[in-house]
Amino acid sequence: MEYVHSDNGKHDAPDTPLEYQSETGRLNILGFWVFLGAEIALFATLFASYLVLVGRYADGPTPGELFEVKGVLIETFLLLTSSFTCGLAIHEMRRNSLKGLIVWLGITLLLGLGFLGFEIYEFVHYIHEGASLTTSAYWSGFFVLVGTHGAHVTMGIAWMILIIIQLVQRGLTKQTTRKVFVASLYWHFLDVVWIFIFTAVYLYGMVMHHG
């Protein structure tokens, strides 16, 4: 997504943040917002599918039996904090501090990895307790909804690693800052989705369906 070729006389905008200065940058950032719109439609469909399958446990366990507050809270704190550190990374980028940017991105990455580790541990635990993708419609819905979010986090981590390498290679340019900014949008979006998962899956599963 590197190209500009409309000659509309609105080329460079020097007074804006670096990632917005080129027309390519502006186009790509807008395009990514639109993509997030499509992602909202995707997750909304997954949530709807999950919610209509609540209560369809067949012979498998219920979420009230398996969900534990502790693990979910740790995951939540790790991911929410990573969103905050991601914001700090953008703040450092705007202050033109390459080092600060890379440090905070690195911390964001580690928090994301931590989240992922706990999530994988949680999944393995459920499977040991007899709740897997094939157990019942409910657990199919659970694993695909939460798993899709987890797969997005995994992609986000891989993406951020690539961007950090490019930052080391190239420093802060119109292109690298754009990439960082777009990745940060993605990361915050995953955070928002998690808040809905926390509410609609875990809180609802523990409180509404306890016992």
Added chain:
Amino acid sequence: MKWDEFFVTGDPFIYAADASIVFTSIGIVFVLTYYKKWKWLWSEWLTTVDHKKIGIMYIIAAVLMLFRGGVDALLMRAQITAPGSEILKSQHYNEIFTTHGTIMIIFMAMPFLIGLINFAVPLQIGARDVAYPYLNAVSFWTFFFGAMLFNISFVIGGSPSAGWTSYVPLAGEELSPGPGQNYYLLGLQIAGIGTLLTGINFLVTILKMRAPGMSIIRMPMFTWSTLITMILIIFAFPVLTVALALMTFDRLFGSHFLTLADGGLPMLWLNLFWIWGHPEVYIVILPAFGIFSEIISTFARKTLFGYKAMVWSMVSIAGLSFIVWVHHFFTMGANAVVNSFFSITTMAIAIPTGVKIFNWLFTLYKGRIKITSAMLWSLAFIPNFTIGGVTGVMLAMAAADYQYHNTYFLVSHFHYVLISGTVFACFAGLYFWYPKMFGHRLNERIGKWSFWLFMIGFNVCFFPMYFLGLDGMPRRIYTYEWADGWFDLNVVATIGAIGMAIGFVLLIYNIYWSFRYAERETTGDPWDGRTLEWSTHTPVPFYNFAIIPEVSGLDAYSRMKRDPAQEKKKEYKPIHMPNYSGKPIFMSVAFFISGFGLVFEWWWMAILGLIGVLAMLLLRSFDYDDGYYVPVDEVERIEKSYE
């Protein structure tokens, strides 16, 4: 799996298809090698990111798919003409109506329109390309390889046979075992990636890359219809993505979303499918409305009547399209309140559509109408589409729908809207923009023969089906009895289908004839066009416009022609253009390999393909190719060559 299970065997039609595929492939390879065209093919077409070439490739692929889907249709007509005929076995018939529907909607109608959009919209808004040319190539190639994956099913592994709607439990693992249904799921999934990217690409292109002076209410109507269609794509396609994924998980990994056992919910598929599926039919009709608007206005030689009403009616159609999906299954047992709600929303769509019909009629009123092939298709659209629309309102009445449901009445209805809406628009658009694409017009005489044969054939084919439906003939049956009394009208319908086939063949012949003999186009403006695409040279230079035009109002090019003083000679500037890239096609091949592996549950192959996709994404991430500048003297040289 043994080889005789891998290849579809035992049917003479399939052996004929095998032979024709092999001979066609050998023929293509021979011609390319003999004329030393491989390099040209690769460097000019397969790696292109130019929206015009991508548009043309979309259209070529769509015409091929129209042929394939049309052959399916003729085979069905052949089987169903007389009671008790045994041309096709029931399983083969089921496969053919499934692939016919899927191919015509997903791999013909959409790509044909997206091809015309690709070609015309950037030119209409005075842009040099789309916002993301590279992604545009990814869109095309994922569509193309998704379509190829779906199409090879009929010679390798067997085709899906659960209908293009693929209702569970019929489409589930138990009742449709084997690769057939997997082809449907993976083929659509891969092509769907491309469609979503097209949605994002053109939305941003239209919002951000319009020529100076072209405010949003000065956009040509085709551009408007594209903008609204892209919004529909962005919100509808993710629903299909999820629906396909859920069924894929059920079939490949044993989950229970849609199964009858262990709490699965088959109705979940129906709801998700049609939450995508209804917007989908507007995705293929709104651009058609846009094309007709351009053509009717051009050949009536008048500004489009009721511009703002046209826009608002499309906006309301788009909004309503998301809240009508239950009308596809009124008989599935929802209660009266639910059915009433969806019945009313469905009927409401007739209001904005009616507004549009009247606007087209008023555009014609007192126009100096010029009858060309493009105009004939557009004029024929109005009454034929209205018949489809009125029968749609009949179907929308939930109580009455119990009578029409699942009969040929419905089959006729949706062919009336999709053929006289979408297919007529594709043909009209092809005739209209053809000179801009290829530098010569299509022959009018052959074009008119083709039109009349196809249009009359269409009515002869589908009008009797309303009565077959009212007589109780169900859709998707592969045979019936003499006592049913459906023979006569089926014979009439088959005669009509032959008329359509001849019309199509004439269209292809017209392309050949005009390529050989038609007068070459030099003016760039063969129809006295009204919008910016006619203001540039023919054939269009790769940068579209040497100087970006300035727009002072609606019908921008008409204004320029009326007031040539505005056209001041401006200085050329260097033009920034993107480089071509082979990555999109490689990535799509990797998608194809991965999809093929998943179809046969060969995990090693699926993973290998996926690694290929990720590798291409990684390479792309490190690719800082920023395009290049066309220097001023080069621009001058190219511009001079047109004088």
